[in-house]
Amino acid sequence: MKDMNEGYVQNLAPQFFMPELPLMQSFGGCPQQVQERIEAASPILWVDPSSAANRLRSAIEALMDHEGIPRRWSTNGKKYDINLHKRIERFKKEKKDFAKVADLLLAVKWIGNVGSHGSVIRIHDVLDAIEILDRVIQQLYDTSAAMTEKKAEDIIARKGMPASHITELPPPPF
Template sequence: MENMAEGYKQLLTPLFFMPELPLIQDFGACPKRVCERVEAASTVLWVDPSSAANRLRSAVEALMDYEGIPRRGFSRGKSYEISLHNRIERFKVAKPEFSEAAELVLAVKWTGNAGSHGSEIRAHDVLDAIEILDRTIQHIYDTSAMGIKKKAEDIIARKGMPASRITQLPVPPF
């Protein structure tokens, strides 16, 4: 609301949305448990941003689970828990094609840690982490770029001729 005659501007901040606003529009082939945790973050984002940040950290844990990065290690006859940070580092080594994605989720992990340990997290901080997580999910699971590349290769192979005009070789009967 603006009242320029009196020289002030009032800004409104939402406290709650029902139903919650989706934080990521299209998960594509995103693992179900990751999606569930992101949706859980959306339910509390405006009421408790720190809790939402923690739920995003949990989404990163679920992502590492899905990618087969173990939660537990074994050394000297004893089992131990592997930190999320170390799991992300192991992901980077195990799947070098996703090293950029691993770097991105470190930021989400740090935001989640801050939310978990009492730091002042704002909704804006969580939205930044969501944007990073969304890009990570796209990088790992979105195959549309490969589909577009395949279409371009097909068009180049046909030299632009419409696919419907290409006559196929007759298939001999069996």
């Protein structure tokens, strides 16, 4: 490295973090199996982004399990596996209110597929998948907005009085 006055600057790139950096700040009411798989991607992200992407794909499998989308079906006594893509399509069909969530899940699945099949995947790609998966979890399991709205309704009903000072709320005047 030359002196900075000569025009050279040393750039450092992290290769490992101990303890690992969390990939998400909040999981809301996210199922434990999904959360564990996402957290399993964190310690390996910087050393093996493809494996981290694969773990995110596994998180989607766990999410589909939690949402009741089967992994197998049977007909005439034969059992057939349902691939993740078909499971996400079924989720989209059965849970029409979450059609956009299904599209987000497909994006993460594709990144996970690339990581699973030995192709080179960049850390940036995995971080994109995390950002998308974070949005999925917010839409499916985060109840903080509803809880905040409920708190506001309670405060309005109490007319700002602390809840500990009110034994019974009077009926509304209308």
